[in-house]
Amino acid sequence: MVKQRPTISDVAREAGVSKGLVSFALNDRPGVAAGTRLRILEVANEMGWRPSLRARSLSTDRAFALGLVIARDPDIMSGDPFFPAFIAGVETALAPVGQSLVLSMVQSEEAEISSYRQLAAHGRVDGVILSDLRRDDPRIALVNELGLRAVTLGHPDAASPFPAISVDDSPGIRAAVAHLADLGHQRIAHVAGPSRMLHGVRRSNSFASVLRERGLVDTLVVETDFTAADGARATRELLALADRPTAIVYSNDVMAIAGLGVAQRSGFEVPRDLSITGFDGSDVGAHIYPSLTTVTTAVQDWGRQAAELLLRVIAGEDSDDIELAPAQLLVRESSAPPETNTTTTTAP
Amino acid sequence: MVKQRPTISDVAREAGVSKGLVSFALNDRPGVAAGTRLRILEVANEMGWRPSLRARSLSTDRAFALGLVIARDPDIMSGDPFFPAFIAGVETALAPVGQSLVLSMVQSEEAEISSYRQLAAHGRVDGVILSDLRRDDPRIALVNELGLRAVTLGHPDAASPFPAISVDDSPGIRAAVAHLADLGHQRIAHVAGPSRMLHGVRRSNSFASVLRERGLVDTLVVETDFTAADGARATRELLALADRPTAIVYSNDVMAIAGLGVAQRSGFEVPRDLSITGFDGSDVGAHIYPSLTTVTTAVQDWGRQAAELLLRVIAGEDSDDIELAPAQLLVRESSAPPETNTTTTTAP
DNA sequence: TAGTTTGACTAAACCGGTTCAGTTGGAAAA
DNA sequence: TTTTCCAACTGAACCGGTTTAGTCAAACTA
Numbered sequence: 001m002v003k004q005r006p007t008i009s010d011v012a013r014e015a016g017v018s019k020g021l022v023s024f025a026l027n028d029r030p031g032v033a034a035g036t037r038l039r040i041l042e043v044a045n046e047m048g049w050r051p052s053l054r055a056r057s058l059s060t061d062r063a064f065a066l067g068l069v070i071a072r073d074p075d076i077m078s079g080d081p082f083f084p085a086f087i088a089g090v091e092t093a094l095a096p097v098g099q100s101l102v103l104s105m106v107q108s109e110e111a112e113i114s115s116y117r118q119l120a121a122h123g124r125v126d127g128v129i130l131s132d133l134r135r136d137d138p139r140i141a142l143v144n145e146l147g148l149r150a151v152t153l154g155h156p157d158a159a160s161p162f163p164a165i166s167v168d169d170s171p172g173i174r175a176a177v178a179h180l181a182d183l184g185h186q187r188i189a190h191v192a193g194p195s196r197m198l199h200g201v202r203r204s205n206s207f208a209s210v211l212r213e214r215g216l217v218d219t220l221v222v223e224t225d226f227t228a229a230d231g232a233r234a235t236r237e238l239l240a241l242a243d244r245p246t247a248i249v250y251s252n253d254v255m256a257i258a259g260l261g262v263a264q265r266s267g268f269e270v271p272r273d274l275s276i277t278g279f280d281g282s283d284v285g286a287h288i289y290p291s292l293t294t295v296t297t298a299v300q301d302w303g304r305q306a307a308e309l310l311l312r313v314i315a316g317e318d319s320d321d322i323e324l325a326p327a328q329l330l331v332r333e334s335s336a337p338p339e340t341n342t343t344t345t346t347a348p
Numbered sequence: 349m350v351k352q353r354p355t356i357s358d359v360a361r362e363a364g365v366s367k368g369l370v371s372f373a374l375n376d377r378p379g380v381a382a383g384t385r386l387r388i389l390e391v392a393n394e395m396g397w398r399p400s401l402r403a404r405s406l407s408t409d410r411a412f413a414l415g416l417v418i419a420r421d422p423d424i425m426s427g428d429p430f431f432p433a434f435i436a437g438v439e440t441a442l443a444p445v446g447q448s449l450v451l452s453m454v455q456s457e458e459a460e461i462s463s464y465r466q467l468a469a470h471g472r473v474d475g476v477i478l479s480d481l482r483r484d485d486p487r488i489a490l491v492n493e494l495g496l497r498a499v500t501l502g503h504p505d506a507a508s509p510f511p512a513i514s515v516d517d518s519p520g521i522r523a524a525v526a527h528l529a530d531l532g533h534q535r536i537a538h539v540a541g542p543s544r545m546l547h548g549v550r551r552s553n554s555f556a557s558v559l560r561e562r563g564l565v566d567t568l569v570v571e572t573d574f575t576a577a578d579g580a581r582a583t584r585e586l587l588a589l590a591d592r593p594t595a596i597v598y599s600n601d602v603m604a605i606a607g608l609g610v611a612q613r614s615g616f617e618v619p620r621d622l623s624i625t626g627f628d629g630s631d632v633g634a635h636i637y638p639s640l641t642t643v644t645t646a647v648q649d650w651g652r653q654a655a656e657l658l659l660r661v662i663a664g665e666d667s668d669d670i671e672l673a674p675a676q677l678l679v680r681e682s683s684a685p686p687e688t689n690t691t692t693t694t695a696p
Numbered sequence: 697t698a699g700t701t702t703g704a705c706t707a708a709a710c711c712g713g714t715t716c717a718g719t720t721g722g723a724a725a726a
Numbered sequence: 727t728t729t730t731c732c733a734a735c736t737g738a739a740c741c742g743g744t745t746t747a748g749t750c751a752a753a754c755t756a
Contacts, residue, residue: 055406057406076631079427081426091453118443228632258635284605284632
């Protein structure tokens with residue numbers, strides 16, 4: 001004798017009304033006498049009734065879940081503090097309303113596409129969060145075509161039917177460069193993210209614009225794929241230049257840490273011989289030596305608000321773009337004035 | 349005129365048979381003539397019919413999804429290479445069979461419990477992967493009681509109704525300690541994970557047993573919560589000892605990197621004055637200076653096989669415990685022989 | 697007072713599958 | 727030839743909700 005969980009019919013029978021009326025009462029719809037509604041709620045409550053998500057899903061054609069497809073190599077993911085914090089934020093928005101996050105982690109663009117297709121075909125989610133926007137991002141049209149709702153993290157480079165929720169990187173990057181320039185650095189390099197990615201491009205643009213404003217060289221830019229290995233490679237290239245930079249601005253903390261490793265290995269002392277800054281505000285960055293000057297954003301809050309926005313979009317409510325607090329510079333030990341006579345120094 | 353996706357009734361009508369027969373044909377059940385089955389499949393195919401997950405979910409009482417609840421602070425998560433790789437592995441097992449991963453990231457034990465309750469109550473998943481096992485882990489009884497199927501990563505410390513899929517940490521830790529001892533280290537410390545966590549305990553035990561076998565001091569153990577900050581704290585404590593260790597074995601890479609920072613900040617040169625080893629085989633570890641000697645496991649494979657095992661359990665198939673390839677030592681630069689006369693040296 | 701409106705409620709269809717109890721027709725057995 | 731049996735197939739119930747059309751009595755209008 002297994003005790004089955006009660007269904008809406010059980011509640012109806014117990015309350016002496018019809019199934020439909022119970023549904024009405026529980027969904028706060030008009031047409032139910034106040035007394036009856038109260039009695040129904042009471043009965044439902046004492047029977048411990050919970051609506052069946054599956055039945056609701058079928059009859060209302062909704063999934064009560066959001067999707068997130070991450071297309072990155074696990075190697076890049078590991079060490080990157082963004083997604084864990086972001087997902088934790090998403091969770092804080094979903095848990096209270098009984099919704100869930102369906103996560104998919106893929107490693108190729110084809111797998112990414114088919115992942116969205118599957119989510120849509122199966123009706124697994126009502127909407128998705130589009131992260132890591134790329135130039136001419138094909139996902140926007142795809143997701144729209146598949147009939148999914150969505151929000152984008154950051155503004156796409158073309159018209160989009162979806163609201164964007166953004167954190168402006170510019171102030172952070174500008175502050176980092178300004179900080180280095182104020183310290184006296186003349187040759188500041190940038191180890192950038194992939195130029196296919198919009199935030200990579202935006203950070204590069206901010207970088208370049210500050211340098212131009214200050215009349216400094218803005219040609220020391222190396223593009224990477226965001227991995228530690230590529231950050232190391234970029235650093236080696238920059239340090240091998242005849243006119244090597246005295247400061248390097250990295251597009252993420254992992255690369256900055258790898259770059260620090262390369263510099264130290266080559267005999268440069270940081271920050272005496274080379275200043276470096278990261279981007280992420282990762283936890284480890286605070287504990288390496290020297291601790292990493294970096295740019296931080298409130299990632300968890302971003303996750304929470306992105307999920308809330310998407311829920312609103314799905315509910316058909318207002319859905320204006322949201323602009324969150326911009327990225328901020330966090331000065332630590334890895335940045336200092338250049339040694340006045342080391343501008344053209346190569347490895348000791 | 350929106351083109352609706354065809355339902356099983358459409359297929360039945362088109363093929364001139366009943367709904368039920370179409371269902372039988374599509375699920376490869378006996379009682380359908382070969383010719384008829386073929387025709388039905390053909391019709392379904394050319395109509396582009398896909399079964400509705402929601403309808404199947406309701407009628408078969410299954411979710412076609414697995415759950416993973418991660419209970420960690422985002423700070424610990426960031427930098428930890430385990431979950432990204434693990435999840436990527438899970439995905440490779442799920443995508444081909446049209447199943448999904450429902451992920452929940454929580455920050456307290458209460459939230460964790462209620463997360464499992466919600467997954468079960470909503471019938472969101474058919475089974476869950478239990479990671480980061482603790483002593484007397486309450487989740488095993490809970491999940492069982494909730495009627496969910498499960499697999500555990502590693503063997504729990506009590507009887508469990510669920511199969512375990514494990515990677516033996518011991519050989520890795522033993523190899524790391526042996527490696528250091530072989531190099532001539534006499535005072536080897538361990539910066540351990542939380543003793544509430546079973547893998548933390550197991551690593552500590554392996555550590556202690558090798559030392560005893562070799563007749564070395566096994567008292568240099570500091571427990572941490574796995575964060576970079578706590579790893580740094582532990583390192584400071586160890587280095588402040590009168591008889592400071594000449595080598596430290598860390599329970600994860602993040603703490604090892606933080607420990608390296610502390611050592612360098614205190615003027616110790618690694619590995620000349622202090623050898624360190626990590627645990628994880630994280631990507632950054634290979635790029636810092638000196639590169640980190642560490643212990644690696646095939647995490648992505650673990651994820652894939654854990655998901656496959658859970659799918660089998662859910663399908664009611666065989667479900668024996670699985671033992672994967674044990675952890676392996678990866679020797680890099682951060683370990684070297686101790687300076688013979690520095691055993692009792694304090695900070696330079 | 698008769699006709700109309702309205703609020704409260706019921707019955708049944710519906711979402712799109714699965715499953716089970718019957719029905720049918722043809723081949724094998726008697 | 728008649729009976730029996732079985733494979734092939736149908737129709738309907740079912741999963742647990744939502745939604746729509748329709749019933750009914752009381753309240754309101756004319």
